[in-house]
Amino acid sequence: MAPIQYIVEGGHRLSGSIEPSGNKNSALPIIAAALLTEHPVTLENVPRIRDTETLVELIRSVGAAAEWTARNTLHIHAKSISAADLDPELCVRIRASILLAGPLLARCGEVMLPPPGGDVIGRRRLDTHVLALEQLGAKVTATDRLEFRAAKLAGADVFLDEPSVTATENALVAAVAADGITYLRNAASEPHVQDLANFLVALGAKIEGIGTNTMIIHGPATLGGATYRIQPDHIEVGSLIGLAAVTRSPLRITRAGVEHLRSIRMGFERLGIVCRVEGDDLIVPSNQTLKIQDDFGGHVPKLEDQPWPAFPADLMSIAIVTATQCEGVILMFEKMFESRMFFVDKLIAMGARIVLCDPHRAIIAGPSRLHGATMTSPDIRAGMAMLLAAVCAEGTSTINNADQIERGYERIEERLNALGAKIKRVPERKG
Ligand SMILES: CC(=O)N[C@H]1[C@@H](OP(=O)(O)OP(=O)(O)OC[C@H]2O[C@@H](n3ccc(=O)[nH]c3=O)[C@H](O)[C@@H]2O)O[C@H](CO)[C@@H](O)[C@@H]1O
Ligand SMILES: C=C(OP(=O)(O)O)C(=O)O
Helix, strand or coil, X not given: CCCEEEEEECCCCCCEEECCCECXXXXXXXXXXXXXXXXXXXXXXXXXXXXXXXXXXXXXXXXXXXXXXXXXXXXXXXXXXXXXXXXXHHHCCCHHHXXXXXXXXXXXXXXXXXXXXXXXXXXXXXXXXXXXXXXCCCEEEECCCEEEECCCCECCEEECCCCCHHHHHHHHHHHHHCEEEEEEECCCCCHHHHHHHHHHHHXXXXXXXXXXXXXXXXXXXXXXXXXXXXXXXXXXXXXXXXXXXXXXXXXXXXXXXXHHCHHHHHHHHCCCCCCEEECCXXXXXXXXXXXXXXXHHHECCXXXXXXXXXXXXXXXXXXXXXHCCCEEEEEEECCCCCCHHHHHHHHHHCCCXXXXXECCEEXXXXXXXXXXXXXXXXXXXXXXXXXXXXXXXXXXXXXXXXXXXXXXXXXXXXXXXXXXCEEEEEECCCC
């Protein structure tokens, strides 16, 4: 299949309402965790994106029945499964293939996992997954693939060496099946980790401390089936806040999941973008000051990412492009990934005033008028950030490898065009 290209005519104001898709990073561990029960599971609000489609292929390959019964509704029945060797080609397409480790280990006693893929945004360690599953009783062998074996999983007092999102998810799923109580300490608590935990509770698991950095899991649980609705994607909401701001457009983001937006709203407020809550909708008015808020004493402010509940790493690229349209100077500090900021060279070529200090820090001085350019999306979020830049730039831009954007955002060109954007989605042409 030819890669996808977006051709974007910039400079148009947007307006209207848009509902975020279900959270990609919830849907992935929840689809994987559906393998834990022999009973049918119905998942609603599943984003129909490349990553979920690939994971569905992977769970079918181990024997689960999985049918899309509506555009965003997925029915899964893992009545009997076997942890056959997983297809390396499918595993390398997504980071989330690593999420099969916990459920397959728990259900089948072993799993042979080829290396996972995912965004190339810096080294992505798997050590925390191994550490956590070993403490729950797994024997792990690493060759050109990871092999996990456990005749029996046993509850333990597990302290993660860092609050890794997917390692927490693997350990949580394994702990639900383990014999006895597990304490999962220094756990990640992102909205998607909470969503997975709530899904497991809906299946019959007993989990205390959801949303905190210590979860207590009472295993083994007798699991049934469930119908479960995936929560809205807070990263997509943040991307839409940035989009509204850079195009100076009024947007209503409906069913936005406002309880998870505090650190995100605080981050954008530092850039002079203030949103309003109405019920579960988030309103981004068009009359923003777009004035970066200095620290006390007029000092240069900083926006940094950290594990939840702080400002999320997956919104750093969006925050950077948004800051190019704001008045003032700010330091952006990406603490978690070491290759995520390199895409700023494209923003610089478009006219942005950015100094990349080192792989983790960039200083942005705004506002600058951006002009259209040709660029290639290196990862989901930088790709979305480039789309924001293209939509607010003067002239036409081309974004190659837009497939990367579509790994994470469902029908984004169609949905943004409905708000007034001018994005054409075509097969990529060489030269
Ligand atoms: C499928 C999925 O859910 N992917 C998400 C998941 O990836 P993933 O689970 O792979 O990311 P991890 O949480 O393991 O860690 C991400 C990176 O941050 C570093 N790190 C992590 C914790 C910490 O306290 N300090 C630190 O430096 C890690 O070493 C690693 O390099 O979480 C990331 C961090 O939110 C997101 O970018 C990804 O979108
Ligand atoms: C980094 C991301 O995804 P993944 O972990 O699937 O590569 C992301 O969602 O921004």
